Amino acid sequence: MLVVAVGLFCWTAQFLLPTARTTAPDDFHGLMVVPWGSALVDVGVWLLVPGVAAFVLLLLMGARHYARFSRWLHTAVLVLGLAAAAVAWISLASIRLFVEQFHTYGQQQVNEGEAVIDWPYILSMSTYPLIILALGILAAWVIVRPNGTISGAAAAGVAAVLLVAGFLGTFSVQLFPIASRPESLMLGDSSIDVPSWTYLWSQASPQILAVAAAALLCAMVVRVIGKPQIFTAVEGELEPEPAKKPDA
Numbered sequence: 001m002l003v004v005a006v007g008l009f010c011w012t013a014q015f016l017l018p019t020a021r022t023t024a025p026d027d028f029h030g031l032m033v034v035p036w037g038s039a040l041v042d043v044g045v046w047l048l049v050p051g052v053a054a055f056v057l058l059l060l061m062g063a064r065h066y067a068r069f070s071r072w073l074h075t076a077v078l079v080l081g082l083a084a085a086a087v088a089w090i091s092l093a094s095i096r097l098f099v100e101q102f103h104t105y106g107q108q109q110v111n112e113g114e115a116v117i118d119w120p121y122i123l124s125m126s127t128y129p130l131i132i133l134a135l136g137i138l139a140a141w142v143i144v145r146p147n148g149t150i151s152g153a154a155a156a157g158v159a160a161v162l163l164v165a166g167f168l169g170t171f172s173v174q175l176f177p178i179a180s181r182p183e184s185l186m187l188g189d190s191s192i193d194v195p196s197w198t199y200l201w202s203q204a205s206p207q208i209l210a211v212a213a214a215a216l217l218c219a220m221v222v223r224v225i226g227k228p229q230i231f232t233a234v235e236g237e238l239e240p241e242p243a244k245k246p247d248a
Contacts, residue, residue: 001055007047010040014116021116038117045126049133056080056137064148074146081137088130091123092204096183096194131207135162139215152222155215162212169205172198 013020013036020037056077063073095102098120123130139162143155173180175198182193 001051003047003051004055007044007049007051010044010047011122013037013040041117041122042125044122045129048126049129052080052084052133053136056140060140060144060148063144063146067147070146070148074141074144077137077141081134081141084130084134084137087123088127088134091127091130092200094120094124094127096200099192099194127203128207131204132211135208135211136214139211143215143218150218150222152219152226155219155222159212159216159219162208162215166205166209166212169201169208172201172205 009016015037017037020040021035059073059077059080063070063077066073090097101118101120102124139155139158142158144150168175180196180198182195182199
């Protein structure tokens with residue numbers, strides 16, 4: 001929770017503290033430098049993602065050790081995953097949702113000597129880590145059962161679905177060329193082109209494939225560390241390893 005709080009502060013410092021959005025050129029040999037609040041924006045998401053991931057891990061471990069609350073803790077992971085997915089989707093589609101902010105102002109809006117990065121830009125800059133976080137949480141919710149055990153079959157299924165989605169997204173522009181044309185939106189008297197949904201899908205495909213690879217690795221690890229089996233040359237098939245007799 002401390003890491004999450006620090007990440008949120010990095011995101012919001014420029015809005016909370018006036019000194020975080022201004023700089024004095026005289027203090028930097030006459031050069032204009034980025035205010036420290038704007039410099040922290042890039043750091044925020046890289047603290048938020050591991051912080052939330054660690055919190056989700058604690059919930060999954062709690063579901064394993066506290067059977068009475070396992071269903072509730074498992075449901076809490078799902079809620080966090082859906083919330084992260086909503087934020088990731090907004091950040092991915094921010095260039096379509098906040099057209100005016102993206103095309104009327106620059107990345108750093110200067111107002112009365114104060115440099116501030118608007119919220120749509122902050123979300124857009126954090127898109128890729130947020131996608132990995134959202135998909136990772138939802139994948140963990142599917143793979144890890146409420147009792148804390150890991151399902152290799154579920155991990156393989158998640159990997160298969162994400163691999164298909166990732167590869168289709170990689171070639172979505174080639175598969176749907178007509179739908180890949182930029183969409184024209186009217187902003188006042190001017191027409192602005194915004195990227196198509198296939199373009200956004202292709203931008204998210206590397207993160208989808210990364211989570212798919214992690215799920216596939218999880219399925220392989222579960223298979224390797226599963227119940228050991230021995231090969232009997234006589235019957236030519238796998239049989240469970242016999243249990244060892246207790247010492248006298």
